[in-house]
Amino acid sequence: MDQFQGLGLAEPILKAIKAEGYTNPTPIQAKVIPVMMAGHDVVGIAQTGTGKTASFVLPLLHQIAETAQRPASKSCGALILAPTRELVSQIAENIRNYSRFMRVSVVVVVGGVKPGAQVRALASGADIVVATPGRLLDHLTNGALRLDRTQAVVLDEADQMLDLGFMPAIRKIMGKLPKKRQTALMSATMPSQIRSLANDFLNDPQQIAVAAVSRPVERIEQRVVHVEAGGKRDHLLRLLSAGEVERSIVFTRTKRGADRVNQFLQKGGLSAAAIHGNKSQGQRERALAAFRDGQVAVLVATDIAARGIDIDDVSHVVNYELPNVPEAYVHRIGRTARAGRTGIAISLCASEERGLLRDIEKLTGIRLAGEDAPELDGASDQAEKAVKPHGHRRPNQKSGSGKRSGTRSGPRSAGRPDAGNTPKPKARSRRRNPNQSDGAKAADGTRDGNAAQAQSKRGGAAGGGARSRSRSSSVKKKFVAV
Numbered sequence: 001m002d003q004f005q006g007l008g009l010a011e012p013i014l015k016a017i018k019a020e021g022y023t024n025p026t027p028i029q030a031k032v033i034p035v036m037m038a039g040h041d042v043v044g045i046a047q048t049g050t051g052k053t054a055s056f057v058l059p060l061l062h063q064i065a066e067t068a069q070r071p072a073s074k075s076c077g078a079l080i081l082a083p084t085r086e087l088v089s090q091i092a093e094n095i096r097n098y099s100r101f102m103r104v105s106v107v108v109v110v111g112g113v114k115p116g117a118q119v120r121a122l123a124s125g126a127d128i129v130v131a132t133p134g135r136l137l138d139h140l141t142n143g144a145l146r147l148d149r150t151q152a153v154v155l156d157e158a159d160q161m162l163d164l165g166f167m168p169a170i171r172k173i174m175g176k177l178p179k180k181r182q183t184a185l186m187s188a189t190m191p192s193q194i195r196s197l198a199n200d201f202l203n204d205p206q207q208i209a210v211a212a213v214s215r216p217v218e219r220i221e222q223r224v225v226h227v228e229a230g231g232k233r234d235h236l237l238r239l240l241s242a243g244e245v246e247r248s249i250v251f252t253r254t255k256r257g258a259d260r261v262n263q264f265l266q267k268g269g270l271s272a273a274a275i276h277g278n279k280s281q282g283q284r285e286r287a288l289a290a291f292r293d294g295q296v297a298v299l300v301a302t303d304i305a306a307r308g309i310d311i312d313d314v315s316h317v318v319n320y321e322l323p324n325v326p327e328a329y330v331h332r333i334g335r336t337a338r339a340g341r342t343g344i345a346i347s348l349c350a351s352e353e354r355g356l357l358r359d360i361e362k363l364t365g366i367r368l369a370g371e372d373a374p375e376l377d378g379a380s381d382q383a384e385k386a387v388k389p390h391g392h393r394r395p396n397q398k399s400g401s402g403k404r405s406g407t408r409s410g411p412r413s414a415g416r417p418d419a420g421n422t423p424k425p426k427a428r429s430r431r432r433n434p435n436q437s438d439g440a441k442a443a444d445g446t447r448d449g450n451a452a453q454a455q456s457k458r459g460g461a462a463g464g465g466a467r468s469r470s471r472s473s474s475v476k477k478k479f480v481a482v
Contacts, residue, residue, distance in 0.1 A: 010065035012101035026051035041205035071125035133169040158187040219337040227373035248316040272298040319347040326363040
């Protein structure tokens with residue numbers, strides 16, 4: 001399908017799409033939109049940044065435009081489930097953008113905030129509810145919402161919801177929906193648990209997959225350092241202490257590995273924080289806010305947790321461990337070189353990871369020149385003395401001549417932002433409060449998320465949901481993300 005005009009969408013939606021500056025649908029949109037408009041269930045397999053959010057938002061809005069049926073009290077016409085508050089907000093923003101010439105009520109249901117306002121909004125009914133599973137289940141249990149009149153449901157980033165331990169909550173929610181409904185499941189990967197979910201709750205779905213992006217943008221300088229596993233931490237510390245590194249994301253394969261690397265970097269004097277599926281929603285948000293505002297210079301992340309990261313000025317991406325799935329490499333390094341900038345991606349490759357490196361080279365069609373790691377000989381101690389001007393390192397804590405630069409102005413833990421104790425960023429306009437209530441721990445990403453002990457070995461995408469044009473991943477710049 002060459003243009004949105006040919007998809008048969010309602011005129012107010014086409015008008016909004018034009019106002020956003022889009023003309024042609026992306027491959028996933030061209031395939032999913034007609035199927036959903038025809039009323040079929042869908043399993044969509046696509047990476048973040050391909051425009052998949054609009055692929056299900058636009059058909060839902062079309063259905064609302066065609067029926068013009070107002071929702072009953074404490075009910076919703078359509079339900080969209082997503083794994084994190086960040087992604088829920090992005091989806092709701094998409095809905096508002098494309099319904100600007102329509103009368104559509106959208107209610108956001110997430111944890112970490114007091115439920116009173118959500119209860120009041122749900123009382124009037126909503127055309128679309130966008131929610132995280134934990135808090136939505138709370139409202140269903142308390143009677144603030146019922147799903148017996150819901151006509152369509154979308155499970156977005158299903159594999160991430162699996163990683164965060166939301167499957168029990170999702171199954172309970174799906175069990176409260178009417179049998180006659182339309183269901184769409186969107187996922188970057190299709191592990192066995194997701195296929196089982198689709199088999200249990202979707203009715204003869206059409207499976208639609210789009211090819212993963214395999215080539216990174218040319219503005220990314222890619223390097224490989226051959227270093228054995230036992231020496232990786234020291235080399236990482238030395239690398240991040242270099243003057244050229246301003247803001248960096250370090251990727252590990254496992255949640256436990258992310259915590260260990262983060263702790264090592266903090267002990268080495270770097271301002272670092274970790275995000276992964278076992279962190280509470282509040283912890284993840286505080287870490288991201290601190291990273292975004294420059295209070296933290298190094299973010300250690302797993303592939304799944306990094307999907308919500310959309311920050312333009314990341315100078316370096318470091319693969320502390322190569323991903324098991326080669327497509328994940330492209331999405332990892334796509335976190336740098338955004339918004340027309342250049343970036344550097346460095347992979348630390350142990351001998352047992354050479355096979356993974358060959359898989360990456362085969363996928364990208366690029367021969368990655370490698371170099372042996374230099375001898376350290378106390379590099380960690382040298383790194384300790386290198387203080388960065390961008391707030392990358394904490395101030396020298398040793399007592400000195402009595403000057404402010406030589407004294408410690410607080411407890412030893414001050415300036416050590418971890419996922420649970422991120423320092424309050426300096427006041428600035430239009431920024432998220434990093435000290436947001438940690439109520440999400442009881443709902444979104446922890447109540448069921450802490451049960452997710454299995455370490456994720458999927459190489460999913462590094463971002464969540466369709467972005468606006470200014471937030472589209474440069475790795476996927478050939479697509480017009482709607």
